[in-house]
Amino acid sequence: MQIKVLGSGAGGGLPQWNCNAENSKDARNGHEHVKPRSQSSIAVSSNGKDWVLLNASPDIRQQIFDTKQLHPHADGPMRNSPIQAVILTNGDVDHVTGLLCLREGHAFNLYASNRVLGTINANTIFNVLNKEKVQRLEITLGTPFEVMSPNGSLGLEVTPFAVPGKVALYLEKEKAGTNFGTEEGDTIGLYVKEIATGKSFYYIPGCAMVDQPLRDRIEGAEMIFFDGTLFTNNEMLDQGLLPKTGERMGHMNMSGDDGTLKIFEDINITRKIYIHINNSNPVLRDNSEERKIVESKGWEVSYDGMEINL
Numbered sequence: 235m236q237i238k239v240l241g242s243g244a245g246g247g248l249p250q251w252n253c254n255a256e257n258s259k260d261a262r263n264g265h266e267h268v269k270p271r272s273q274s275s276i277a278v279s280s281n282g283k284d285w286v287l288l289n290a291s292p293d294i295r296q297q298i299f300d301t302k303q304l305h306p307h308a309d310g311p312m313r314n315s316p317i318q319a320v321i322l323t324n325g326d327v328d329h330v331t332g333l334l335c336l337r338e339g340h341a342f343n344l345y346a347s348n349r350v351l352g353t354i355n356a357n358t359i360f361n362v363l364n365k366e367k368v369q370r371l372e373i374t375l376g377t378p379f380e381v382m383s384p385n386g387s388l389g390l391e392v393t394p395f396a397v398p399g400k401v402a403l404y405l406e407k408e409k410a411g412t413n414f415g416t417e418e419g420d421t422i423g424l425y426v427k428e429i430a431t432g433k434s435f436y437y438i439p440g441c442a443m444v445d446q447p448l449r450d451r452i453e454g455a456e457m458i459f460f461d462g463t464l465f466t467n468n469e470m471l472d473q474g475l476l477p478k479t480g481e482r483m484g485h486m487n488m489s490g491d492d493g494t495l496k497i498f499e500d501i502n503i504t505r506k507i508y509i510h511i512n513n514s515n516p517v518l519r520d521n522s523e524e525r526k527i528v529e530s531k532g533w534e535v536s537y538d539g540m541e542i543n544l
């Protein structure tokens with residue numbers, strides 16, 4: 235199974251278009267230790283020819299350009315693409331708006347939870363994806379499904395499952411109390427297994443908390459991509475960027491007693507990779523103390539273009 239990180243950044247990417255903080259400034263200016271990052275998405279393939287995207291980021295056009303595996307097959311018809319399916323993990327802007335760039339009549343299958351499909355269905359702009367070509371398929375939490383292209387199996391089985399999280403920012407209901415109207419299915423994780431080999435990994439780019447069911451599920455995993463949004467819960471406030479904690483955004487921080495570095499210490503996972511890393515996070519500076527800390531705890535920081543063969 236081949237995995238390609240198309241984008242490793244959180245919403246906004248690095249540099250973020252309107253951001254003047256150190257990481258963004260340095261990424262913009264070509265700093266050798268702060269590389270640009272596009273918004274989070276990965277591509278997965280069992281046969282190396284047909285690919286499934288996990289989320290479709292607003293940077294998808296550039297991500298396809300930068301990824302030779304996603305270029306039209308040179309020996310194919312005049313219009314073709316290796317992208318055969320897209321699976322969404324939530325309805326966030328950084329994960330769904332790339333769908334709008336996949337118009338032009340290409341056939342692929344779109345998989346999402348009932349909640350996220352409801353959002354897509356309610357927004358008529360997504361009708362740029364011709365429903366006869368792009369089937370919208372509802373996935374059932376806890377139930378494995380074989381990922382299909384319009385022409386047949388893609389050799390992958392995916393199990394979607396609910397994780398603690400928050401409804402997309404633009405759907406928040408202020409009056410709904412502390413969870414802003416979040417319901418099950420607003421944020422999901424994916425367990426991806428290659429049918430032929432049994433090789434597998436987890437994809438969880440957004441998660442508010444590792445609760446016991448999630449801990450039990452991921453224990454013993456071969457590999458996990460996990461929410462690496464912030465290093466500290468308050469870092470966006472501290473850098474004067476946004477008056478919001480990570481907790482308020484439905485994301486976990488890396489450091490501290492409630493952070494992923496500590497929590498994953500006693501979960502047995504062979505390979506742990508952070509993704510969806512916010513432009514405020516000091517681990518994006520590859521010579522920072524914080525980067526050393528996460529690497530010393532066995533974590534990798536994903537980067538755009540990272541390739542993994544499982």
Ligand code: MLT
Pocket residue numbers: 244245326327328403404440483484485
């Ligand atoms: C998030 O990950 O919390 C969202 O992408 C935030 C946003 O929509 O800006």
Ligand code: MN
Pocket residue numbers: 244245326328510
């Ligand atoms: Mn996001």
